[in-house]
Amino acid sequence: MTHVSIQNLSKIYKGSKTPALDELSLEIPSGELTALLGPSGCGKTTTMKMIAGLLDPTSGDISFDGRSVLNDKPENRGAVMVFQNYLLFPYMSVSENIGFGLKMRKTDANDIKKRVGEMLEMVKLPDLGDRKPSELSGGQQQRVALARALIIQPEVLLLDEPLSNLDAHLRLEMRDLIRALQQEMKITTIFVTHDQEEAVVLADKIALILDGKMKQYDTPQAFYKTPIDEATARFFGCHNFIKGKALDGVFDCAIGKLKIPKLIKEGQGTLTFRPENIKITKDKTKENSFGAKVSNIIYLGTQTRLKIKLAEMEFDAILNPNETAGLAIGDDVFIHLPSEVLWKI
Amino acid sequence: MSDRQKIVLLLLPAMLVIVVLFFGGLIIGLMRSFNYMPIIGLTEPNFKAYISIFSDIEFYHSFLLTFHIAFTSTLISCVLAIGAALLLRRSFVGKTIVNFLFQLNLTIPHLVGAIGMLYLFSQSGSFARLAAEFHLISRPSDFPALIFDPYAIGIIMQYVWKEVPFIGVIVLANMQSIGEDYESVARSLGASKWQSFWHVLMPMIFPGVLSASIIVFAFTFGAYEIPALLGANYPAALPVLAYQKYTNVDLAARPEAMAMAVIIAILCAILIWIYVRYCRKRIRGQA
Numbered sequence: 001m002t003h004v005s006i007q008n009l010s011k012i013y014k015g016s017k018t019p020a021l022d023e024l025s026l027e028i029p030s031g032e033l034t035a036l037l038g039p040s041g042c043g044k045t046t047t048m049k050m051i052a053g054l055l056d057p058t059s060g061d062i063s064f065d066g067r068s069v070l071n072d073k074p075e076n077r078g079a080v081m082v083f084q085n086y087l088l089f090p091y092m093s094v095s096e097n098i099g100f101g102l103k104m105r106k107t108d109a110n111d112i113k114k115r116v117g118e119m120l121e122m123v124k125l126p127d128l129g130d131r132k133p134s135e136l137s138g139g140q141q142q143r144v145a146l147a148r149a150l151i152i153q154p155e156v157l158l159l160d161e162p163l164s165n166l167d168a169h170l171r172l173e174m175r176d177l178i179r180a181l182q183q184e185m186k187i188t189t190i191f192v193t194h195d196q197e198e199a200v201v202l203a204d205k206i207a208l209i210l211d212g213k214m215k216q217y218d219t220p221q222a223f224y225k226t227p228i229d230e231a232t233a234r235f236f237g238c239h240n241f242i243k244g245k246a247l248d249g250v251f252d253c254a255i256g257k258l259k260i261p262k263l264i265k266e267g268q269g270t271l272t273f274r275p276e277n278i279k280i281t282k283d284k285t286k287e288n289s290f291g292a293k294v295s296n297i298i299y300l301g302t303q304t305r306l307k308i309k310l311a312e313m314e315f316d317a318i319l320n321p322n323e324t325a326g327l328a329i330g331d332d333v334f335i336h337l338p339s340e341v342l343w344k345i
Numbered sequence: 346m347s348d349r350q351k352i353v354l355l356l357l358p359a360m361l362v363i364v365v366l367f368f369g370g371l372i373i374g375l376m377r378s379f380n381y382m383p384i385i386g387l388t389e390p391n392f393k394a395y396i397s398i399f400s401d402i403e404f405y406h407s408f409l410l411t412f413h414i415a416f417t418s419t420l421i422s423c424v425l426a427i428g429a430a431l432l433l434r435r436s437f438v439g440k441t442i443v444n445f446l447f448q449l450n451l452t453i454p455h456l457v458g459a460i461g462m463l464y465l466f467s468q469s470g471s472f473a474r475l476a477a478e479f480h481l482i483s484r485p486s487d488f489p490a491l492i493f494d495p496y497a498i499g500i501i502m503q504y505v506w507k508e509v510p511f512i513g514v515i516v517l518a519n520m521q522s523i524g525e526d527y528e529s530v531a532r533s534l535g536a537s538k539w540q541s542f543w544h545v546l547m548p549m550i551f552p553g554v555l556s557a558s559i560i561v562f563a564f565t566f567g568a569y570e571i572p573a574l575l576g577a578n579y580p581a582a583l584p585v586l587a588y589q590k591y592t593n594v595d596l597a598a599r600p601e602a603m604a605m606a607v608i609i610a611i612l613c614a615i616l617i618w619i620y621v622r623y624c625r626k627r628i629r630g631q632a
Binding site: 014049052053054073074075079080081083085087089090091100101103104105148149152158 | 436526527529530531532533534535536537540544545548549
């Protein structure tokens with residue numbers, strides 16, 4: 001188990017003026033699964049490649065268990081990267097692919113064969129050792145890529161968008177497999193993704209990177225409950241914001257006075273609440289209840305998204321379809337914002 | 346008109362050229378190699394020409410020399426071309442200019458290159474004179490024999506000079522389409538730079554290298570002008586020997602020239618066959 005420490009890591013590519021990654025600092029506890037989350041081009045994969053030693057940082061440091069690894073060659077670093085498109089060697093069989101790392105370490109051939117067999121069992125592909133990668137499905141290729149990385153028992157496992165190329169049902173299967181293998185082998189694992197859902201379901205902690213800078217490093221729950229700023233909240237699908245001022249447990253804003261939790265800091269700011277935390281009622285409740293108008297209804301299958309107009313502002317609400325039965329565009333409703341779901345940024 | 350008919354019609358001019366000029370020439374050559382030349386009264390096909398060349402030691406010397414020229418030139422060109430492609434795929438200041446210079450001699454005809462070699466590397470050439478001028482050797486004729494030499498060094502130098510960019514361009518395009526991620530994976534899995542080149546990149550570029558090598562080998566094995574210009578009198582390269590036989594005043598030597606040409610053609614055909622078989626096997630393996 002290895003503790004990974006990233007200190008003020010920056011990368012400016014040749015010919016570019018803006019940094020691809022700007023002063024990223026991160027402490028990844030040993031044995032944890034951490035997600036680097038952000039949109040395409042935000043510097044996630046650059047960070048991974050620098051951790052793996054495949055790219056040199058412009059400045060900053062990366063250390064494993066307190067020892068800087070910047071001068072270590074990729075092959076000696078102990079960090080293995082699994083690429084998004086798997087990159088299985090096309091001319092090798094599945095077994096040869098999995099055994100590649102051991103072969104490079106000049107491990108005894110019989111030992112390689114034995115351990116490849118074990119890995120094939122582990123990733124649930126026991127009979128496919130002789131196949132060529134092109135004869136495998138996307139999910140199977142992903143498993144082989146994972147087995148190829150895990151067989152050398154790396155200190156740090158780096159996964160680049162591990163679920164993004166898979167179908168919905170395979171994503172669930174793969175997510176469980178990655179989680180199970182990571183727990184079993186206790187490998188410090190970092191994965192990058194642009195999909196917040198993927199990050200939430202897989203990671204112990206998420207580092208959100210926007211425009212090359214780290215916005216927030218926290219548990220998945222915290223990103224929903226206590227986002228650090230508007231951009232972070234928006235990235236996690238929250239578009240409900242009201243400007244105002246917090247004082248004595250009350251937030252004074254354009255829609256009125258809202259009761260807020262005591263631990264929210266006083267002063268000017270923006271109040272936010274998740275669309276799934278809005279309650280729609282026919283009658284006014286005793287607190288944090290406001291009359292509003294339904295401006296749009298979008299049926300999403302298992303959920304319904306409502307657009308609610310209130311004080312010239314529009315808010316998103318996500319409800320169960322049975323809660324919205326009978327509602328129509330233009331209906332007058334009351335929205336209830338329980339104080340415990342409110343957060344000031 | 347159906348699409349199929351259109352395709353046939355469009356291909357017809359090219360097919361006519363190939364069939365008439367290539368196969369026509371090949372068939373006439375083959376017939377003449379079997380001593381069938383009605384124009385000079387030879388109407389009974391036989392193997393005399395083949396028997397004659399196979400029982401002549403000069404043919405074996407020529408064959409070995411030609412094989413040596415083709416094999417050595419191809420091997421050296423491949424090694425240098427792969428090295429050059431590895432350098433050229435990196436980004437560095439002045440890459441465009443270096444790339445342009447690297448490919449420049451693709452446009453220069455072999456003959457011009459050969460004359461350049463002659464001027465530069467012969468015992469009366471510029472380097473011999475310079476070496477004498479700087480007292481590295483006492484007189485230009487002491488310069489090592491690189492042209493008209495029995496080891497065909499001059500010929501090989503000329504072919505290498507000309508073929509390195511040819512193979513290099515093919516290999517470079519191949520490397521660029523593969524990208525560097527496979528090598529990154531290999532490095533990440535514990536392979537050294539050399540191991541990732543040898544175990545990962547090399548097998549992936551091998552089909553490209555092989556196809557370019559076969560073209561170069563076949564060309565250098567069958568080319569006449571460079572060995573004629575830069576080669577020693579004895580043994581002469583096979584195409585030179587074939588030409589000598591062909592231009593011999595004795596018309597009876599022509600079937601031998603044709604037999605040699607047929608042997609060169611068969612060798613090239615075998616090489617192409619090996620390549621196609623290898624590629625099919627490989628494509629099946631990856632399918």
